[in-house]
Amino acid sequence: MTDKPKVEAPAVSQRPTHLHTHTFHGLAPGPKLLVLGAVHGNEVCGAKAITQLLQDIDSGQLNIERGSVTFVPVTNPLAHQLQLRIGDRNLNRNMAPSAIPQDFEDRIANVLCPLLDAHDVLLDLHSFHTGGAPFVMIGPQDNSGTLEPFTHAEAEMRLAVCTGAPRIVEGWLDTYARGVSRRAAAPTATGTARAQTLVTNPNYGVGTTEYMRSRGGYGVTLECGQHDDPQAVQVARRAILQTLALLDMASVPPEPVPADREILRLVDVTDREHAGDSFSREWRSFDAVKAGELIGVRHSGFQVKAPHDGFVVFPNPRAEPGQEWFYMARRRP
Template sequence: MTTSIEKWGDVHVEAGTSRNVFLDVGETYSGITVRIPVHVRRGDEDGPVIFVTAAVHGDEVNGTGAIRQLIRDPDLDLSRGAVIFVPVVNPLAFDRHSRYMPDRRDLNRCFPGRRSGSLASRLAHTIFSEIVHRSDAGIDLHTAAVRRTNYPTVRGDLSVDGVRELAEAFGTEVILDKQGPDGSFRREACNVGCPTISLEAGEVWKVEPAITTLASRGVLRVLEHFDMLDTPAKRPSAPRRPPIPVTSDDTTWVRADAGGFLSFHIRPGDVVREGQALATSTTLLGDEVEEEGDVLSPTDGIVIGMSTLPAAHPGTPICHIAKLPPGITADLIERRRARHGELQEQIRTELAANIRVEEDT
């Protein structure tokens, strides 16, 4: 990349130090300058520069919680390289508890942006110039959209040099091999030579303990993989990896065929089999909707996303399933989880806390 990690306007970040810097990214309606807080931490020696960002969508704050946890960790000492922590990329949306910019644009469709473009495009241009162009790799933290929750899944274009290495080092149980939409942060960063992955995990407007733990540990595993952390005596303990990584390039959204009130039979992260009942649609008086009542899984897979809203009309997305790749079976995943899946079980339990799950009858 072309921009120095040391100089940020009038602020200099020397090797072996950490500094907070503030990027001017726009103005409010009243003309007050809007700034993004950034924490830059450098090791004593040169090495990779990795950015970790959150709240590109202003209501997705699980990643904000994880980054704050990492910044506040007194034992996170870098031996080489640098990390750029950006807890909130989109302050204009964050202040409104909104996914979108005040101009109603989705910032995650506006990269790399333009200096003289729309409000969202100008913010995207600043982020790209000041963060991506200083970095060798990136991790962008997201959650599900409103009224949904996501089981932790890393997404990345595995055909791009460095992305598979980054995704596998992060260590989620599920990796989706996806390019990403035009204008999305990770896709456009990859296009300029900065391999970038995104994590999708949890719900909007929340800082969920198991999700922030998983996200912060994933970042630490990446830093460890690139030999950026200090001596083992000082290094934060990185947990063992998930019991079995599942890499999928094929997902499907299962939708309701009838209107009604849903009784869910699965949790986020559950392994499902073809023909398994995912939910049952009932009337408001509790009677099962005839013929189209049961919503069935079309494939073997892992539930990576779910609606948290039980009221459905025809076409409502109920759950997002990552299909299992060749050689990976539902039985194999369940056996491995039974032996080594403690954190995954904690995550599935916490994510289902706001969903009533009933036994399939």
């Protein structure tokens, strides 16, 4: 399979100068919820669902009664303006304030990180390249380790379940850390020095939810469906409403949760090394593979095979060299 021709980014006449947020305060005490859309600019289902719900609030169809909720329909306005995943870089990596911001995403993070600090719970709405069912990503079990210490695993699992996603995925940060370690040991000779510095930074696996956990809160990333699937908007809308119900912030009736849920753990990540690397077929997230099954072929002719029985996750046929090509997952025991 060959990649599609690279699409040139639309011209930008003026870079965005602000981040647009909408906050509603209930008149009774309660938690502080943050809902993000379009952290990646071409993942618009969350932005569309948030826009619908803002209209419902303005019309009185939905009332925030307890706590407060802040909606950010478009979290990366430059990437959204470009209709691309990123602006200058991936906003959902290396999430941290910058004393000396070097790119647009650094400047957004300088606004977004204090916003995350000010909230208790995060729902981050995304979509994915290839087909497949929605899934939700959670953090680690409660632990006091050095990589991602955490004390809200039970609450986070309740949040994940209420989104209605039939599949729950864990193991992001430690899997990403292994990928960073490999990149640092054998850097790809492509991209700018800035790009190489980012992808080999141990903090590069930290996105919105990881930052939220590091600040004492909890949150999930909901992958609502394929980018262009209109049903992804409804998945995002339902998740927001059910989160408000779970947190008792609005008079929204709770819906039944899936009886059968699959929990998978990410165990490894494989980078694309060359623009000529190609998949053996059009993989979708969570396609099952057997040990030794062909997944892709390197530009050199080297065959990339599944190291064990499991599932292909986040296959990205247009990944830049040195970036994540696909992940492998296994069922949680």
